[in-house]
Amino acid sequence: MSRKPKAPSLSLEPAQETAAVAVLKRFLEDRFELELGSFEAQEVLEVFTREVAPLFYNKAIADVQAHLADRFMSIESDLWALEKS
DSSP: OOOOOOOOOOOOOHHHHHHHHHHHHHHHHHHHOOOOOHHHHHHHHHHIIIIIHHHHHHHHHHHHHHHHHHHHHHHHHHHHHHOOO
16 A cells, blocks of 8 residues: 655744744735734634645645756766767
8 A cells, every 4th residue: 555655844933934924914914904913814824834835845846856857867968978989
């Protein structure tokens, strides 16, 4: 039975989390005239961290894998060109 690897737990440093909560509060107030307290904004951040951030994380990992595969193919090609008969 194969198991799907568990997604990494994504978290911010306390200062980053505080800054993110402030950004959310400011954005929601400026854009939607919705004033949230710190606890509500923290909950919104937790939803994004749990539900949305892993999508970006996985996309970044896939992009890096593709980039590295291209680079390794290029290096392999360069090494074949250096090989002597």
